[in-house]
Amino acid sequence: MTASNQILPPPTERYTILNWLRKNLFQNWLSSIVTLVMLYVIFVSLRGILVWTLTEGQWQVIIANLRLLMVGQYPLQQIWRIWIAVGIFGALIGLSWGLWIRQKLAATLITLGGPFLLALLPVDTATRLTWVGVGFITAAGFGLARVFPRFLRRIVLVAWLVYLPVVLLLVRGWTAENGPIPTVGTNIWGGLMLSGLIAAVGIILSFPIGAALAIGRMSRYPLISAFCVVYIELIRAVPLITVFFMSQTMLPLFLPSGFNIDPLMRAMTAFTLFNAAYMAENVRGGLQAIPKGQHEAAAALGLSSFQSLRLIILPQALRNILPILTASVIGSFRDTSLVMIVGLLDFLGIARVVLAQPQFLGRHIEVYIFLAFVYWLISYIVSYIGQMIEARTGVDATRR
Amino acid sequence: MNDRVEKKVLKWNRQSLAAWLLDERFLQIFAQVVFAGIVVLVGYTLYQNMANALAKQGMVLGFNFLRLNSGFDIGFTLIHQTYASSNLTALEVGLLNTILVSIISIILSTVLGVLVGIMRVSNNWLVNRLAWFYIEIFRNIPLLLVIVFSYTLYVFNLPDVKNAAVLPGPSFLSNRGLNTPSLVPTATNTPYLITLLVCLFATIFLVRLVVKRFRLDNFIGGLIGLGMMIILGAIAWLVMPSAPYSVEVPVKLGLNYTGGNVLPPELMGIVIGLVLGSSPFTADTVRAGLQSVSNGQIEAAHALGLSGYQTMRLVIFPQAMRVIVPPMTSNYLSLTKNSSLASAIAFPEIVHIASSITSQTGRAVEIMTIVMGMYACLSLITSLFMNWYNNKVKIVER
Numbered sequence: 001m002t003a004s005n006q007i008l009p010p011p012t013e014r015y016t017i018l019n020w021l022r023k024n025l026f027q028n029w030l031s032s033i034v035t036l037v038m039l040y041v042i043f044v045s046l047r048g049i050l051v052w053t054l055t056e057g058q059w060q061v062i063i064a065n066l067r068l069l070m071v072g073q074y075p076l077q078q079i080w081r082i083w084i085a086v087g088i089f090g091a092l093i094g095l096s097w098g099l100w101i102r103q104k105l106a107a108t109l110i111t112l113g114g115p116f117l118l119a120l121l122p123v124d125t126a127t128r129l130t131w132v133g134v135g136f137i138t139a140a141g142f143g144l145a146r147v148f149p150r151f152l153r154r155i156v157l158v159a160w161l162v163y164l165p166v167v168l169l170l171v172r173g174w175t176a177e178n179g180p181i182p183t184v185g186t187n188i189w190g191g192l193m194l195s196g197l198i199a200a201v202g203i204i205l206s207f208p209i210g211a212a213l214a215i216g217r218m219s220r221y222p223l224i225s226a227f228c229v230v231y232i233e234l235i236r237a238v239p240l241i242t243v244f245f246m247s248q249t250m251l252p253l254f255l256p257s258g259f260n261i262d263p264l265m266r267a268m269t270a271f272t273l274f275n276a277a278y279m280a281e282n283v284r285g286g287l288q289a290i291p292k293g294q295h296e297a298a299a300a301l302g303l304s305s306f307q308s309l310r311l312i313i314l315p316q317a318l319r320n321i322l323p324i325l326t327a328s329v330i331g332s333f334r335d336t337s338l339v340m341i342v343g344l345l346d347f348l349g350i351a352r353v354v355l356a357q358p359q360f361l362g363r364h365i366e367v368y369i370f371l372a373f374v375y376w377l378i379s380y381i382v383s384y385i386g387q388m389i390e391a392r393t394g395v396d397a398t399r400r
Numbered sequence: 401m402n403d404r405v406e407k408k409v410l411k412w413n414r415q416s417l418a419a420w421l422l423d424e425r426f427l428q429i430f431a432q433v434v435f436a437g438i439v440v441l442v443g444y445t446l447y448q449n450m451a452n453a454l455a456k457q458g459m460v461l462g463f464n465f466l467r468l469n470s471g472f473d474i475g476f477t478l479i480h481q482t483y484a485s486s487n488l489t490a491l492e493v494g495l496l497n498t499i500l501v502s503i504i505s506i507i508l509s510t511v512l513g514v515l516v517g518i519m520r521v522s523n524n525w526l527v528n529r530l531a532w533f534y535i536e537i538f539r540n541i542p543l544l545l546v547i548v549f550s551y552t553l554y555v556f557n558l559p560d561v562k563n564a565a566v567l568p569g570p571s572f573l574s575n576r577g578l579n580t581p582s583l584v585p586t587a588t589n590t591p592y593l594i595t596l597l598v599c600l601f602a603t604i605f606l607v608r609l610v611v612k613r614f615r616l617d618n619f620i621g622g623l624i625g626l627g628m629m630i631i632l633g634a635i636a637w638l639v640m641p642s643a644p645y646s647v648e649v650p651v652k653l654g655l656n657y658t659g660g661n662v663l664p665p666e667l668m669g670i671v672i673g674l675v676l677g678s679s680p681f682t683a684d685t686v687r688a689g690l691q692s693v694s695n696g697q698i699e700a701a702h703a704l705g706l707s708g709y710q711t712m713r714l715v716i717f718p719q720a721m722r723v724i725v726p727p728m729t730s731n732y733l734s735l736t737k738n739s740s741l742a743s744a745i746a747f748p749e750i751v752h753i754a755s756s757i758t759s760q761t762g763r764a765v766e767i768m769t770i771v772m773g774m775y776a777c778l779s780l781i782t783s784l785f786m787n788w789y790n791n792k793v794k795i796v797e798r
Contacts, residue, residue, distance in 0.1 A: 024523070024524065024525035024526075025524060025525055025526055027523060027524070031523070031524050034524055034526075034527060035524060035526050035527075038526045038527060038530060039526070042526075042530070220428075221428060221431060221432050221435070222432070223432040223435060223436050224431075224432060224435050227435070227439060234772075234776070236779075237772075237775055237776040237779040237780075238737070238771075238772045238775045238776065239737035239738065239740040239741075239751070239775060240737075241740045241741065241743065241751055242740065242751060242768065242771055242772055242775065245751070245754075245755060245758075245768065246764075246768045246772075249758065249764035249768070250450075250764055250765060250768060252453070253449065253450045253453045253454065253764075253765070254446045254449050254450055255449060256449050257449070257452060257453060257456070330540065334540075334541070334542040334543070335542070337542040337544045337545060338544055338741070340544065340744065341544075341741075341743060341744050348542065348544060348545055348548070362556060364549075364552045364553075364556060365553070365557075368545065368548070368549040368552070371545055372541045372545060372549070375540065375541050375542055375545065376537065376540045376541055379539075379540035379541075380540060383540075
């Protein structure tokens with residue numbers, strides 16, 4: 001092929017600054033007026049926010065209560081267990097980043113530098129040093145993954161799978177009061193850790209249940225599909241908060257007498273069952289987008305219906321719904337804040353405890369802004385990771 | 401001989417049994433029977449456990465408690481309710497409050513969302529980015545946090561009654577809520593309403609005739625009708641021997657206002673929170689709808705000589721609505737469900753009242769069933785309405 005018959009891409013537009021301003025801000029007189037008004041509004045509000053943040057805001061309330069906000073009333077002597085969980089998380093993130101997403105230099109630097117950034121927070125020296133340690137572990141994971149990519153791939157996948165059960169066990173503990181790892185009752189778990197755990201359990205467990213419900217809904221057995229339809233539609237018709245209330249008051253009634261289930265377990269069960277209905281609809285969307293020819297081709301190749309589901313249909317369906325999955329993961333994380341209403345001390349719940357402290361009365365703006373920022377940051381990170389995975393699995397490349 | 405026949409029969413039987421067991425039709429029924437059996441068994445066990453647990457507390461399932469006195473006053477009611485009213489009345493109050501909050505929030509969040517959505521497709525870079533910023537912020541913060549934050553700001557950061565801000569009306573904005581004047585019906589109220597109704601029918605008839613005769617746009621016809629109604633209503637008001645309504649202005653009395661309407665801080669908090677929290681989703685839906693109309697359509701409209709307004713109204717809007725309405729239905733549905741978060745700031749909507757009644761009577765199972773049934777009905781009504789609207793706006797194909 002010669003250069004002359006190659007189709008050139010359209011030229012990209014280039015502007016000088018003045019041209020850009022005219023095109024984007026001062027197209028006509030109406031646009032110019034709007035721009036000027038907007039600039040004034042932005043100037044005034046930015047000035048107000050900056051002045052408030054730097055002079056009026058008393059951020060001492062956050063600094064003094066940082067531990068409470070993060071882990072609730074988890075006993076101080078046992079906090080090393082949470083640090084171990086954070087360390088393993090850092091290592092896994094580093095390893096996964098090194099294995100699968102290494103091209104983006106800026107994002108890699110931010111990921112590896114994240115723990116070091118957290119070490120700059122104005123907290124006590126021990127915490128800062130631990131963050132530095134977590135940073136080194138993350139970096140080590142990244143390095144290891146670069147050196148032994150082939151060897152580590154399967155191990156890291158398995159490690160991700162067992163990570164949550166291990167963390168739950170570690171945080172809960174299993175020995176008696178005076179043992180090395182004493183049990184910490186779920187009633188004193190709290191803060192961001194609790195939100196994260198509820199979200200993680202809810203999302204991960206709801207996925208298989210949701211997939212089963214979706215497949216059941218599309219099944220050709222009328223009884224099974226009717227059951228799935230009723231379950232999904234019933235759950236989707238009611239607010240999450242009623243499901244939480246129901247779990248708190250009714251779940252103990254449903255269980256055989258003598259079988260106790262603590263409030264956190266109740267909330268997690270409710271959250272999982274609720275999420276499963278929404279997850280089922282997401283998965284169904286993905287399944288229905290697969291053309292019929294794929295089923296028929298799989299059948300023609302002699303695959304059983306289970307094989308065709310596992311090898312042909314589900315992989316394509318999951319890849320199709322990745323963007324929706326990311327959105328629903330973020331949504332689920334935000335929804336965990338509702339456990340506050342049934343009395344659990346999650347991130348938002350513990351904030352109310354902080355605001356009730358007599359020395360920090362009336363500091364609600366600082367606390368809520370901090371909360372909003374953390375929620376926003378985590379949502380942003382999750383959606384960024386979702387975009388990375390989408391890019392890796394090539395959703396765009398196959399989109400017709 | 402006999403032996404051999406018996407063996408043959410046995411063998412044949414075994415084969416046919418195997419064939420029969422592996423037959424897909426049998427498997428289909430068998431699998432379903434097993435599934436149904438498991439569901440029934442699990443359901444029965446759960447029910448039995450519940451009945452046992454309730455029996456231990458000395459309770460039997462039943463709805464008689466609905467007729468008993470509720471024993472608490474509700475702060476914000478649309479119908480008359482006192483502590484001597486029944487639990488059923490309390491639930492009704494809650495349902496009405498839920499509907500009220502949902503309708504107000506749906507209207508306001510649609511207005512704000514459409515505005516931000518249009519800003520999001522603006523050619524002006526600053527406007528565009530500002531809308532993007534708004535959407536990104538409020539989409540990634542929990543709705544409950546927005547509601548609690550707006551309520552707390554309302555209660556703690558607005559002036560108290562003594563220094564209330566005076567708004568036109570005169571209305572008073574303070575941390576006790578928004579006090580507005582109210583209309584109190586007088587003796588001539590009923591004839592006035594009847595006159596209005598007659599005028600309404602006459603206007604609809606006339607406007608239809610005019611629109612048909614002069615081939616006017618439906619929207620313009622609507623504007624003419626609205627104008628006519630306002631003029632007729634004003635004339636009727638003046639013609640009546642005495643004014644059909646008297647205006648009651650809120651008056652400061654001690655530490656609070658008397659007279660007029662009051663929108664309590666809880667209501668303001670939940671509405672502000674719901675509007676801020678839901679409008680980003682509306683905005684994104686509107687943006688997607690507007691961007692789904694291809695540029696060629698707009699260019700074609702210009703080529704036909706349509707004005708900017710006509711292009712918007714006749715070409716872009718009808719096509720965008722087709723994309724906007726279905727996701728908007730689920731937005732509205734989730735907003736209605738999210739209004740239950742008002743119970744976090746003690747606004748007396750259905751979930752809040754239900755949990756009060758539960759703590760008074762201990763009837764968790766029955767009350768939760770009622771509440772879930774009510775939400776299911778609300779969802780059903782909303783989606784029926786939106787489906788009807790969707791059928792109206794969707795493009796009719798051959």
